[in-house]
Amino acid sequence: MSCDFLALAQPGVQKLSPYVPGKPVDELARELDLDPANIVKLASNENPLGPSPKVLEAIRAELAELTRYPDGNGFELKTRLAARCGVSTAQVTLGNGSNDILDLVARAYLAPGLNAVFSQYAFAVYPISTQAVGAQGKVVPAKDWGHDLEAMLAAIDANTRVVFIANPNNPTGTWFGPDALARFLERVPENVLVVLDEAYIEYAEGDELPDGLQYLDAHPNLLVSRTFSKAYGLASLRVGYAISTQQVADVLNRVRQPFNVNSLALAAACAALDDSGYLAEGRRINDLGMVQLEEGFRRLGLTWIPSKGNFIAVDIGRDAAAIYQALLAEGVIVRPVGGYGMPNHLRISIGLPEENARCLEALAKVLARG
Numbered sequence: 216m217s218c219d220f221l222a223l224a225q226p227g228v229q230k231l232s233p234y235v236p237g238k239p240v241d242e243l244a245r246e247l248d249l250d251p252a253n254i255v256k257l258a259s260n261e262n263p264l265g266p267s268p269k270v271l272e273a274i275r276a277e278l279a280e281l282t283r284y285p286d287g288n289g290f291e292l293k294t295r296l297a298a299r300c301g302v303s304t305a306q307v308t309l310g311n312g313s314n315d316i317l318d319l320v321a322r323a324y325l326a327p328g329l330n331a332v333f334s335q336y337a338f339a340v341y342p343i344s345t346q347a348v349g350a351q352g353k354v355v356p357a358k359d360w361g362h363d364l365e366a367m368l369a370a371i372d373a374n375t376r377v378v379f380i381a382n383p384n385n386p387t388g389t390w391f392g393p394d395a396l397a398r399f400l401e402r403v404p405e406n407v408l409v410v411l412d413e414a415y416i417e418y419a420e421g422d423e424l425p426d427g428l429q430y431l432d433a434h435p436n437l438l439v440s441r442t443f444s445k446a447y448g449l450a451s452l453r454v455g456y457a458i459s460t461q462q463v464a465d466v467l468n469r470v471r472q473p474f475n476v477n478s479l480a481l482a483a484a485c486a487a488l489d490d491s492g493y494l495a496e497g498r499r500i501n502d503l504g505m506v507q508l509e510e511g512f513r514r515l516g517l518t519w520i521p522s523k524g525n526f527i528a529v530d531i532g533r534d535a536a537a538i539y540q541a542l543l544a545e546g547v548i549v550r551p552v553g554g555y556g557m558p559n560h561l562r563i564s565i566g567l568p569e570e571n572a573r574c575l576e577a578l579a580k581v582l583a584r585g
């Protein structure tokens with residue numbers, strides 16, 4: 216009889232459920248025999264603008280070097296990020312997406328017997344990375360769908376090494392302000408690494424959200440993680456980064472795969488940083504789309520969770536699984552969030568105006584069926 220390799224897996228891994236991504240357009244097209252060109256995907260908080268021409272040009276210029284390994288230290292990108300963030304290059308860690316950063320933190324700082332604190336409805340990768348290394352995830356009940364920072368402080372114990380907080384949070388879009396972050400950081404024990412996940416911060420800059428980088432000097436136990444996947448439009452290339460103390464960056468660098476960010480991603484990210492017009496247009500489209508969806512929901516008599524991200528969670532008022540399926544049949548892919556414990560909500564990424572309109576139309580149609 217062959218061995219049970221599930222039973223042989225590390226106990227935390229045995230109990231893991233794999234991350235469920237948004238349904239790809241081609242998969243739905245195959246399943247329902249639809250024309251991919253007529254499918255609207257608003258399921259993975261991607262940038263609806265398509266890639267920046269400057270990014271495409273930078274990638275083309277890099278193609279001739281594909282036979283070579285990338286710069287394992289990401290010198291050029293780290294230099295630009297350090298200048299942009301007002302830190303030294305030694306404080307920058309590059310990741311294969313910011314998910315990689317979250318995983319590096321877990322591998323470096325968590326182990327069986329230790330725990331990470333995060334909120335109910337927090338990003339799905341926090342429990343996955345935590346459990347994968349055999350550590351315990353301490354889930355703190357949310358308050359009004361958002362992080363209850365006071366309760367999270369109270370949940371920290373002698374075995375806590377990491378706190379994951381996202382601002383804004385995915386999938387809820389909720390956020391906290393500078394005062395709440397300052398009060399939190401002042402009281403977190405100094406041996407607990409606070410991972411402030413700012414994957415969506417570019418959509419909220421100038422709003423009531425704090426800029427995590429401004430708290431680094433006063434709080435050596437803070438790590439700010441950011442990504443090129445959202446506002447910079449590079450989700451497929453997988454590039455993210457962390458800013459922390461030099462010491463924490465040095466630790467993460469020890470567990471990092473040698474060439475975790477590929478050369479096309481490095482070149483694209485450098486070009487994306489220079490393309491401020493793309494960022495501004497993305498922000499403009501997002502702000503408009505948010506209002507468009509909110510107005511649409513209002514007309515449909517639906518409520519939603521106010522969001523500062525490039526997505527919004529709408530309350531269908533009953534189990535949303537059937538509505539999700541019915542939307543698929545209409546060629547509209549959104550994200551069910553039952554797996555997050557939000558069975559009545561659908562998370563809808565903000566698209567182009569015509570994509571948002573298609574989504575609202577389809578939603579009206581399937582809701583009208585009762």
Ligand SMILES: Cc1ncc(COP(=O)(O)O)c(C=O)c1O
Nearest residue numbers: 312313314338385414442444455
């Ligand atoms: C809150 C949050 N953090 C991190 C990520 C990871 O993104 P990436 O690995 O593409 O940088 C996401 C992606 O959806 C997210 O929503």
